[in-house]
Amino acid sequence: MTLGSWFSSGTLAPYATTLPAQFIRQTPEGYPANLDHAHFQQVDLMIGGYPKENWSNSHYLRRVLYSIAARPLTASLGFLYGGVLFNVLLSLFAFYLYRRFLEHRFKPSTSKWGLWLLALYPGIFYWIGLPYHHASIVPLCLIQFFLMSRFYEDQQASGKNVWMLFLLFGVLGLSYDLLPIFAGSLALLVIEKKLWRFLPTALPLALLPSILVNRTLSLFVETENANSKIIPTIIKSYANWSQSDLWWKEIKEVPRVLFLNFFDSNFWTLPSLFLLFLIFSHRVLLNKSYRPALYLLITIAGLFFFNNLAPPYPGWQLRGTWIARIYQPMFVPLIMFVLISFDELRKNTNRLALMRTALALTVILNVWTIFGGITGAPQLSNLVYHRFYMHSPKPVYSENLKKLGRRPLGF
Numbered sequence: 033m034t035l036g037s038w039f040s041s042g043t044l045a046p047y048a049t050t051l052p053a054q055f056i057r058q059t060p061e062g063y064p065a066n067l068d069h070a071h072f073q074q075v076d077l078m079i080g081g082y083p084k085e086n087w088s089n090s091h092y093l094r095r096v097l098y099s100i101a102a103r104p105l106t107a108s109l110g111f112l113y114g115g116v117l118f119n120v121l122l123s124l125f126a127f128y129l130y131r132r133f134l135e136h137r138f139k140p141s142t143s144k145w146g147l148w149l150l151a152l153y154p155g156i157f158y159w160i161g162l163p164y165h166h167a168s169i170v171p172l173c174l175i176q177f178f179l180m181s182r183f184y185e186d187q188q189a190s191g192k193n194v195w196m197l198f199l200l201f202g203v204l205g206l207s208y209d210l211l212p213i214f215a216g217s218l219a220l221l222v223i224e225k226k227l228w229r230f231l232p233t234a235l236p237l238a239l240l241p242s243i244l245v246n247r248t249l250s251l252f253v254e255t256e257n258a259n260s261k262i263i264p265t266i267i268k269s270y271a272n273w274s275q276s277d278l279w280w281k282e283i284k285e286v287p288r289v290l291f292l293n294f295f296d297s298n299f300w301t302l303p304s305l306f307l308l309f310l311i312f313s314h315r316v317l318l319n320k321s322y323r324p325a326l327y328l329l330i331t332i333a334g335l336f337f338f339n340n341l342a343p344p345y346p347g348w349q350l351r352g353t354w355i356a357r358i359y360q361p362m363f364v365p366l367i368m369f370v371l372i373s374f375d376e377l378r379k380n381t382n383r384l385a386l387m388r389t390a391l392a393l394t395v396i397l398n399v400w401t402i403f404g405g406i407t408g409a410p411q412l413s414n415l416v417y418h419r420f421y422m423h424s425p426k427p428v429y430s431e432n433l434k435k436l437g438r439r440p441l442g443f
Contacts, residue, residue, distance in 0.1 A: 033123065033124065033127060033151045033152075033156070034120060034124070036151075036152070036156075036157050036402045036403065037116075037119070037120045037123070037156075037157065037160045037161065038440045038441065039402070039403055039405065039406040039440055040157040040158075040160055040161040040402065040405070040440075041063075041116055041160070041161035041162075041440045041441040042063045042161065042439045042440040042441045042442075042443065043063060043064055043432075043433065043436040043437055043438060043439045043440075044161065044405040044406060044433070044438060044439070044440055045063070045064065045161030045162050046157070046158045046161070046405075046413070046417045046429065047066050047158060047159055047161070047162050047164070047166065047421075048063075048064040048065050048066050048161075048162060049064055049405075049428075049429055049432045049433065049436065050417050050418060050421070050423065050424055050427075050428060050429050050432075051066065051067060051423055051424055051428070051432075052424050052425070052428060053428070053431075053432060053435065055067045056432070057069045057070070059111075059112050060112075061110075061112055061113075061441075063112065063439075063441070064432075064436060065162065066162060066164065067423075068091070068092075069162075070089075070090075071089070071090045071091050071092050072090075072092060072162075072163065072164045072165070073111050073163075074086065074087035074088075074089065074090035074092075074093075075087065075090055075092050075093055075095065075096065075098075075099040075165075076099045076102070076103065076106050076111055076115075076163075078090070078093060078096075078099070079096065079099045079100055079103050080103060080106075080107060084252055084253070088252070088253045091257045091258065091259040091260075092165065092259065093249050093253065093255070094206070094242065094245055094246055094249065094255065094260065095165045095206060095207060095208060095209075096206050096245060097165075097168075097203065097204065097206035097207035098164075098165035098167075098168050098207040098208070099165070101118065101122075101207075102114065102115050102118040102163065105117050105118045106118070106163065111163050112162075112163055112441075113441065114163065115162070115163020115164070115167075116160070116161060116162070116163055116441060118163070119159070119160045119161075119163070119167035119168075120160065122167070122168060122171045123156055123160060123167070123170065123171055125171065126170065126171035126172075126174045126175060127150060127151065129174065129175065129178055130146075130147075130150055130174050130178075131143075131147060133178050133181070134146045134147065134371070137321070138371055138375055139375060139378070141378070142371050142374050142375045142378070143371075145370075145371065145374060145391050146367065146371045148391075148395050149302070149367050149370070149391075149394065149395070149398075150174075150367065152395055152398040152399055152402060153170070153302070153363060153398065154299045154301075154398055154401045154402055154416065154417075154420075155169075155170055155298065155299065155360050155363055155420075156170050157402050158417060158420060158421075161440075161441075165207055165208050166208065168207045168208055169208050169210070169360060169361070170360075170363070172204050172207060172208060172210055173210065173214075173360075173361045173363070173364050174364065175204070176201060176204060176210070176214045177214075177324065177325070177328065177364045179197060179200070180197075180214070180217060180218055180221060180324045180327075180328075181324045183197055183218070183221060184221050184224075184225070184323060184324050189225060189227065190227075191227060191229075191230040191234075194222055194227055194230040194231075194234045195230065195233065195234050195237055197218060197234075198215060198218065198234040198235065198237045198238040199237040199238065199240065199241070201214050201215050201218065201238055202215075202237060202238040202239060202240055202241040202242065203241045205238075205241065205242060206241055206242065206245060210361065211238060211242075212331075212335060213328065213331050213332055213335060213361055214328075214331075215235070215238045216327075216331035216334065217324070217327040217328045217330075217331045219231060219235070220327040220330065220331070221323070221324060221327055222234070224323070258347065258348060259348075261347065262347065262348055262350060265345050265346065265347055266338070266339065266342045266345055266350065268345070269342045269343045269344070269345035270342060270343060272343075273343030273344075274343075275343065275344050278343075278344045279343045279344060282340070282341075282342075282343075282344065282351065283341060285340075285352070286337075286340050286341060288353075289340055289351070289352055289353055290336065290340075292353045292356065292419075293336065293353065293356045293359055294359075294362075295419075296353065296356035296416075296419040296420055297356040297357060297358070297359035297360050297362055297420065298359075298360065298362060298363050298366060299398075299401060299416040299419075299420060300416055300419075301394045301397045301398055301401075302363060302366050302367065302370075302394065303362075303366060304394075305366075305370055305390055305391070305394045306366040306369055306370060308390050309369060309370050309373040309374070309377075309387070309390075310369070310373075312373070312377060312383055312387075313372075313373035313376055313377060316369055316372050316373050316376065317369070319372060321372055322365075322368060322369065322372055325364060325365035325368040325369065326365065328361070328362075328364055328365050329362065329365040332359055332361060332362050332365075335358070335359070336359060339351050339358070340352070353422070354421075354422040354423075355421065355422070356419065356420055356421070357420050357421040360420075370391075373387075374387055374391070397412065400412050400413075401413050401416055401417075405429070405433055405438060406438055406440065408438065410429055410430045410433060411430070413429055413430075414427045414428075414429040414430040415427055417429050
């Protein structure tokens with residue numbers, strides 16, 4: 033994982049190098065950066081106590097948790113090197129927790145496959161090479177899933193546990209906007225455990241950290257911007273729709289978008305593996321051991337339909353095939369389904385060889401995706417990274433690497 037992180041940094045960082053060349057920014061160290069690099073850095077400057085004129089224009093001021101946690105390293109090593117080092121350490125910490133989680137729930141052979149699937153998951157490496165809060169998506173998804181699973185298994189869980197978890201999820205939501213997905217999933221678990229009477233008081237606790245941060249920021253800057261207005265705009269569209277012909281046109285696209293978002297959001301390999309295992313062990317979907325992951329899958333599906341069934345609305349669009357990355361948290365229920373199914377299918381010797389071959393092929397293709405850039409064979413990376421987030425009209429990763437060279441951080 034550490035080697036893959038290094039080979040996904042510098043000129044090889046996908047979140048920068050998948051942009052059209054004219055939109056790529058450059059760091060003081062001479063490496064490519066994302067178009068919004070200044071907006072990300074301004075949050076770090078705010079946390080570092082710089083004057084307001086140095087950070088007041090950022091679109092991402094509300095996502096403070098990542099910058100607070102990374103600040104000791106960015107202050108001592110610089111924004112780029114300190115931030116990337118923080119990303120690696122955070123990912124390794126989540127990987128350690130994930131390993132412990134697998135060891136307590138699966139047989140050793142199943143756990144090993146689970147470790148390979150995460151250690152070589154391209155969704156880590158797309159973000160990890162730049163000092164932005166997106167690098168917290170995979171670690172925070174894992175951590176919140178572990179907490180949900182532990183809560184679900186706790187027969188003594190009480191209202192206090194419900195309140196604490198919703199509040200904690202609200203705090204973690206200050207790093208990246210994962211709260212709707214995980215608070216929704218947690219609410220379903222709470223209802224199943226017959227603790228639903230605590231939801232009216234727990235849900236406001238989940239919103240409290242964001243409210244406090246936004247109220248504090250509003251004392252210094254204007255907090256409403258193009259990024260923060262997206263969800264309110266979509267909600268308003270459901271109440272104020274009038275263009276029924278245009279709306280029907282959007283609705284007819286939903287099946288196609290659903291198919292492509294499902295595969296594109298997790299780089300095709302993991303969704304394909306999930307579907308193969310689903311053919312042979314669909315009953316796993318109803319297993320109690322899969323319940324937290326199932327509710328996560330249901331909530332992500334709900335988010336998809338909320339985004340894509342909305343009436344036409346102005347501004348930045350969260351519908352369509354171009355931004356499949358929104359549904360990246362689906363990697364958790366996909367991996368969990370594969371591992372639970374493999375544990376069951378191990379008893380069937382006829383299918384075991386097929387399952388092992390599919391797992392091995394997934395790992396090999398992921399290795400090609402992650403290391404394709406540094407080895408000069410980025411054909412697969414070029415395609416799946418573009419499909420994951422189409423912030424370029426066409427795949428340009430290979431083309432940009434030819435111009436920029438293959439230089440990880442330090443070269």
